[in-house]
Amino acid sequence: MIPKxxxxxxxLYIREKLVGGFREGLVVxxxxxxxxxxxxxxxxLGEKTSKVSHEAIRAAAWEMVHAKYPVISVNGNFxxxxxxxxxxxxxxxxxxxxxxxxxxxxxxKKAIANELKRHGAKEILGVDSKFATRIPKLDSARRIxxxxxxxxxxxxxxxxxxxxxxxxxxxxxxxVITFDLNPMSRTAQTADITIVDNVIRGMPILxxxxxxxxxxxxxxxxxDNKKNLAKSIQTIKENLRRMSNA
Amino acid sequence: MIPKxxxxxxxLYIREKLVGGFREGLVVxxxxxxxxxxxxxxxxLGEKTSKVSHEAIRAAAWEMVHAKYPVISVNGNFxxxxxxxxxxxxxxxxxxxxxxxxxxxxxxKKAIANELKRHGAKEILGVDSKFATRIPKLDSARRIxxxxxxxxxxxxxxxxxxxxxxxxxxxxxxxVITFDLNPMSRTAQTADITIVDNVIRGMPILxxxxxxxxxxxxxxxxxDNKKNLAKSIQTIKENLRRMSNA
Numbered sequence: 280m281i282p283k284x285x286x287x288x289x290x291l292y293i294r295e296k297l298v299g300g301f302r303e304g305l306v307v308x309x310x311x312x313x314x315x316x317x318x319x320x321x322x323x324l325g326e327k328t329s330k331v332s333h334e335a336i337r338a339a340a341w342e343m344v345h346a347k348y349p350v351i352s353v354n355g356n357f358x359x360x361x362x363x364x365x366x367x368x369x370x371x372x373x374x375x376x377x378x379x380x381x382x383x384x385x386x387x388k389k390a391i392a393n394e395l396k397r398h399g400a401k402e403i404l405g406v407d408s409k410f411a412t413r414i415p416k417l418d419s420a421r422r423i424x425x426x427x428x429x430x431x432x433x434x435x436x437x438x439x440x441x442x443x444x445x446x447x448x449x450x451x452x453x454x455v456i457t458f459d460l461n462p463m464s465r466t467a468q469t470a471d472i473t474i475v476d477n478v479i480r481g482m483p484i485l486x487x488x489x490x491x492x493x494x495x496x497x498x499x500x501x502x503d504n505k506k507n508l509a510k511s512i513q514t515i516k517e518n519l520r521r522m523s524n525a
Numbered sequence: 526m527i528p529k530x531x532x533x534x535x536x537l538y539i540r541e542k543l544v545g546g547f548r549e550g551l552v553v554x555x556x557x558x559x560x561x562x563x564x565x566x567x568x569x570l571g572e573k574t575s576k577v578s579h580e581a582i583r584a585a586a587w588e589m590v591h592a593k594y595p596v597i598s599v600n601g602n603f604x605x606x607x608x609x610x611x612x613x614x615x616x617x618x619x620x621x622x623x624x625x626x627x628x629x630x631x632x633x634k635k636a637i638a639n640e641l642k643r644h645g646a647k648e649i650l651g652v653d654s655k656f657a658t659r660i661p662k663l664d665s666a667r668r669i670x671x672x673x674x675x676x677x678x679x680x681x682x683x684x685x686x687x688x689x690x691x692x693x694x695x696x697x698x699x700x701v702i703t704f705d706l707n708p709m710s711r712t713a714q715t716a717d718i719t720i721v722d723n724v725i726r727g728m729p730i731l732x733x734x735x736x737x738x739x740x741x742x743x744x745x746x747x748x749d750n751k752k753n754l755a756k757s758i759q760t761i762k763e764n765l766r767r768m769s770n771a
Contacts (some may be wrong), residue, residue, distance in 0.1 A: 298554045308544045308557055315561020316568075319707075461565070463768045516765050517759060522709045 289326065290318060293360065293479055300359025304390040307382045310356045313439065320460035321477050323515045328484060331510040332476040338502035339436070339456045339472045340488035345499075346434035346454070349374035354381065357390045357396075357438050357478060362398040364482035369400065371489045374436070377428035378405035381421060381441050404428035417447040429453070437470075438478055445469045457480075462511040473504055475511040535572065536564060539606065539725055546605020550636040553628045556602045559685065566706035567723050569761045574730060578722040579754040584748035585682070585702045585718045586734035591745070594702070595620035596650075600627065603684050603724060604637045608644040610728035613644065617735045623674035624651035625766035627687050650674035663693040674677070675699070682732055683716075691715045704728075708757040719750055721757040 297314050300306040328336075343349050350372045353365055358378075369376050378391050392403040404410070404425040412430050413422045421444055424430045435448060438458035442465025448455050449469055458474045458481055459467040467473040474481050543560050546552040574582075586753040589595050599611055604624075613623050614627045624637050650656070650671040658676050659668045670676045681694060684704035687755055688711025694701050695715055704720045705713040713719040720727050 282685040294555070294558060297558075301554055309540070309548055311554055311557035312540055312543070312561040312564065315558035315563075316565040317559065317561075319565040463765075512765060512768070516762060519709075519762055519765070522758075 290343050290498065293477070294318070297356065297359050300355065302310070303394070304358045304387060305394055306355040307387070309382060314356055317439070317460040323459055323518055324460065324475065324511065325518055326477070328476050328480050329511065331514065332474055332481065333484070334502070335472055335474045335507050336481060336485050337488055338500065339474055340485055340492060340499065341499055342434050342437065342454060342456060342472065343372045343374060344489050344493045349434040349436070350428050350431050350432035351376050352379045352393065352429060352435055352437040353377065353391060354379065354439060355387060355391060358394050360478050361482045362394050364486060366395060366399045368482065371486055371493065375428050376400055376403055377425050378403060379424060379429060380500070383423070383442070400468055416448055416450050417443060422447065424443070438491065440466045442466050442469065454478045462508040467508055471504060472502060473508060475508065536567070539723070541566070543602065543605050546601060549640070550633060551605045551640055552601040553633070555628060560602055563685070563706040563723070564648060569764055570706065570721065570757065571760070571764055572723070574726050574756065575760055576723050577753055577760065578720055578727065578754065579730070580748070581718055581720045581753050582727060582731050583734055584746065585720055586731055586738060587743065587745055588680050588700060588702060588718065589618045589620060589682065590735050590739045594678050595680040595682070596674050596678035597622050598625045598675060598681055598683040598686070599623065599641065600685060601633060601637060604640050606724050607728045607736050608640050610732060612641060612645045614728065614735065615730050617732055617739065621674050622649055623671050624649060625670060625675060627690070629669070660693055660697045662696050663689060668693065686712045688715065691693055708754040708761070713754055717750060718748065719754060721754065
């Protein structure tokens with residue numbers, strides 16, 4: 280048990296979720312390392328959803344609600360951190376859910392699919408090899424996607440994603456939305472919309488905004504991802520300045 | 526196998542070492558997360574040993590060579606990343622090696638001790654409960670040290686250490702040297718000398734400097750840890766500026 284008084288209680292609570300996911304076979308070792316990197320960026324960002332991230336979330340919600348065929352790509356960390364929210368977002372936007380792993384294994388895919396089903400998911404793509412196909416410009420193991428999922432999607436939400444894969448999805452013509460706590464990462468810089476926020480905080484907000492705007496006539500607002508990212512980098516710089524003067 | 530051409534090859538290679546250590550029972554899940562946080566700082570520091578870190582290494586080498594009773598505190602991550610260098614540093618400086626864990630377990634202590642022995646260590650402290658004693662001002666599980674080791678030391682090298690423990694060691698009158706990639710961490714800010722560098726790069730340099738100065742009459746140079754840390758924070762800020770303009 281983590282004492283609520285601990286200065287890092289929220290961060291430790293999130294970490295526990297991930298370590299739990301690791302023990303249940305959803306998360307791989309590399310996922311724990313990746314989360315550690317994310318934690319540090321979250322710390323540098325002040326561990327809150329900034330105005331800048333809210334802007335990105337609104338842009339992302341518009342795209343997801345107005346997509347013809349939106350798909351949510353789920354990896355081990357994402358499933359361990361917010362399984363309930365993945366299912367809810369899928370319900371609100373009509374997006375398909377596809378399990379898509381960097382370190383693929385049938386066993387892990389099944390564990391993730393089961394976790395999502397336990398939280399109410401009806402259909403999970405990416406687990407039946409009958410529908411497996413490839414996206415070009417990516418090496419063998421990582422290019423597999425589901426014909427009925429990412430392959431056919433116009434808008435793809437790929438949180439916590441590897442840079443190579445994000446670039447390949449862009450080149451394949453997808454409208455890519457991501458969550459990434461590192462605003463300088465290749466994924467963050469390549470995606471069309473990057474939400475620089477912890478999925479734990481950002482996903483409930485994204486669901487909420489999608490719910491509010493769906494069915495309503497709301498015109499698309501201009502969104503400049505590079506400018507948005509630059510503002511997050513600015514936030515980190517300001518926090519560093521504050522921390523180093525403390 | 527990691528392709529040498531990968532833009533993150535060195536970082537991935539280090540990560541593999543740590544994941545290997547995890548699979549062999551040296552490293553715990555939390556250690557993988559902690560390494561992820563370190564990786565991110567290393568990335569922000571430009572993944573090289575700065576002039577500033579060289580200064581800290583020289584100051585650390587002087588203290589270790591001139592200590593009456595130096596001790597190297599080893600945890601799972603440190604043992605997984607540079608077992609050979611730990612043994613070499615101990616040989617060059619006459620420092621004792623003590624296994625000292627944040628998440629203690631007899632099994633893990635033994636795995637770490639064996640790994641160090643496999644790399645030539647003759648004596649490993651911290652594994653025989655007969656010699657266990659306590660340092661004050663720290664909660665039960667974490668205050669255990671070896672009578673013949675940290676308890677009796679004048680200079681302690683405690684890389685990748687927890688803030689509470691570093692503070693307790695300082696209060697107990699130890700001259701504390703650490704490696705920490707986060708120049709703002711409590712450990713970094715509390716230690717007498719903080720080497721803001723990856724142990725993979727910094728340890729061979731530390732060994733080298735110790736070897737060069739041992740046996741020679743070299744007077745102690747002034748070293749201001751807070752100023753040194755401020756310079757590393759400055760480096761991060763400059764790199765962030767560069768990255769955000771790229």
